[in-house]
Amino acid sequence: MWAPNGWPWTETEYATLRAIGxxxxxxxxxxxxxxxxxxxxxxxxxxxxxxxxxxxxxxQERLPQTLELGSxxxxxxxxxxxxxxxxxxxxxxxxxxxxxxxxxxxxxxxNVVAIRLNSVELLQTERCTxxxxxxxxxKAGPISPYGYxxxxxxxxxEYPLNGVNEVSVELTKRDPKIFTTIEVTDVDIDVRYQHxxxxxxxxxxx
Numbered sequence: 001m002w003a004p005n006g007w008p009w010t011e012t013e014y015a016t017l018r019a020i021g022x023x024x025x026x027x028x029x030x031x032x033x034x035x036x037x038x039x040x041x042x043x044x045x046x047x048x049x050x051x052x053x054x055x056x057x058x059x060q061e062r063l064p065q066t067l068e069l070g071s072x073x074x075x076x077x078x079x080x081x082x083x084x085x086x087x088x089x090x091x092x093x094x095x096x097x098x099x100x101x102x103x104x105x106x107x108x109x110x111n112v113v114a115i116r117l118n119s120v121e122l123l124q125t126e127r128c129t130x131x132x133x134x135x136x137x138x139k140a141g142p143i144s145p146y147g148y149x150x151x152x153x154x155x156x157x158e159y160p161l162n163g164v165n166e167v168s169v170e171l172t173k174r175d176p177k178i179f180t181t182i183e184v185t186d187v188d189i190d191v192r193y194q195h196x197x198x199x200x201x202x203x204x205x206x
Contacts, residue, residue, distance in 0.1 A: 067183065079165055098186070115150065
């Protein structure tokens with residue numbers, strides 16, 4: 001079985017397989033690095049706790065992690081890309097850090113989190129996109145758990161390192177009338193490349 005398209009393989013599957021095993025090609029393929037989720041892959045949580053950790057797993061990767069007022073959740077992500085090099089060569093399109101929070105309403109007067117990458121706080125300015133996932137339905141079904149994602153487009157001096165990176169999320173303010181548990185459920189780093197320097201897939205709108 002080959003998910004999600006089954007057999008015969010489509011152009012997407014063949015394009016994926018051609019890059020595997022060729023480090024020089026894979027180096028500039030788009031990648032998403034995700035922190036290790038407690039219930040990844042739909043495995044029941046009570047069963048997954050009996051399974052061995054993946055090779056080279058980092059102990060702080062486990063999510064979800066509960067956020068209390070004034071406390072922080074910390075997870076580690078290992079990145080293999082030399083982002084400074086590809087930035088200099090004009091191949092890098094963008095680097096995004098996304099943090100997903102459950103039971104969280106994004107509002108400065110109610111709930112506030114401080115998000116740091118390698119101890120550098122990411123400012124929630126125009127480079128931060130908040131997405132409301134309450135009662136949100138996609139083609140595959142409803143999104144669960146309900147909450148918000150905060151996505152940051154990183155500047156060059158904020159890029160993750162080639163190696164182990166630390167992401168911390170601190171709850172600095174919360175709605176005093178809501179008592180549900182706020183959790184950090186997902187953290188990922190999305191690295192996107194251009195096909196080559198100065199090449200835009202859709203350079204014109206018409």
